[in-house]
Amino acid sequence: MHDIILDLDTGIDDALAIACVLSCSSELNLLAVSTTFGNVSTRTSCRNSAALLHHLGCDDIPVVTGLRCPLDSYEVYEATAYQHRIHGENGIGGVDLPPFDECIISEDVVAFYDRILHTHEDVTLVTTGPMTNLAAFLMSRPDRMFSRVVSMGGAVYTDGNITPWAEANIYKDTRAASIVLDSVPNLVLVPLDVTQTLFLSKEETGKWNDGQYRTMTGFYIAFHGGDRCYLHDPTTIAYLAHPQLFKTEMLSLEVVQDGQRKGNLARRQPGNGIDVVVSCNADAVQTFLYDAWKRILC
Ligand SMILES: [Ca+2]
Numbered sequence: 001m002h003d004i005i006l007d008l009d010t011g012i013d014d015a016l017a018i019a020c021v022l023s024c025s026s027e028l029n030l031l032a033v034s035t036t037f038g039n040v041s042t043r044t045s046c047r048n049s050a051a052l053l054h055h056l057g058c059d060d061i062p063v064v065t066g067l068r069c070p071l072d073s074y075e076v077y078e079a080t081a082y083q084h085r086i087h088g089e090n091g092i093g094g095v096d097l098p099p100f101d102e103c104i105i106s107e108d109v110v111a112f113y114d115r116i117l118h119t120h121e122d123v124t125l126v127t128t129g130p131m132t133n134l135a136a137f138l139m140s141r142p143d144r145m146f147s148r149v150v151s152m153g154g155a156v157y158t159d160g161n162i163t164p165w166a167e168a169n170i171y172k173d174t175r176a177a178s179i180v181l182d183s184v185p186n187l188v189l190v191p192l193d194v195t196q197t198l199f200l201s202k203e204e205t206g207k208w209n210d211g212q213y214r215t216m217t218g219f220y221i222a223f224h225g226g227d228r229c230y231l232h233d234p235t236t237i238a239y240l241a242h243p244q245l246f247k248t249e250m251l252s253l254e255v256v257q258d259g260q261r262k263g264n265l266a267r268r269q270p271g272n273g274i275d276v277v278v279s280c281n282a283d284a285v286q287t288f289l290y291d292a293w294k295r296i297l298c
Pocket of ligand 1: 008009010011013014038039128129233
């Protein structure tokens, strides 16, 4: 059993990751959700995460409000029109879930991580947005560390998705990503190279009884062209549950901080030695994820 914290910019594929984790409760114990910006603002991520947990019957899992802007900015991050096209104006495809603020706690995210690591021996942090909260924690508590960090982010051998060189989660806080890549000893990076080999089809979501999840995912599929969408964030959960289905390479990477190639992951020697997931058994991973969603959404 893995104790995990999800750090999310919720987001439709983040919402799919939440459902997958809750469906795998015999293997994955969700301790909390912390929230960041990216697909949406941190405030919206918090509201969406809490509403989704409530919708899925897990009112007792705390949601922590994370930092509201990148480390090098003082301006509160708000989603752009482009993000609205991908995830909808409310971040969950326009689906109107009843608000549920009771599980949102006001504790500072760094203090929260510190407290969790004080009371739990072996905790995995999964990040599916910019790595700002984790970087702030590393700067504030360099003596404490999660047992493992699994992060959706980056494009290694393939093109980016926000620029030709960069993936969005890395691009949106390059300083945070740099701190994390250089400081976390047990980091597994799950980049576009693998997440863009995995798909969720409209045919599959059509089997779900959960109308909210079906509509939300339909919005995301429509953005991707109408038949299927990528499985960026849920891939982290599949990796946690079944790492044997994935192939990793140990790479030394640094984050380009600015200029045209901002957010690019450049090779370097000698380096930080990061486990980078480069490919997977796509059929088996998709089967695992589809079964997980069927258990909770059908
Ligand atoms: Ca995300």
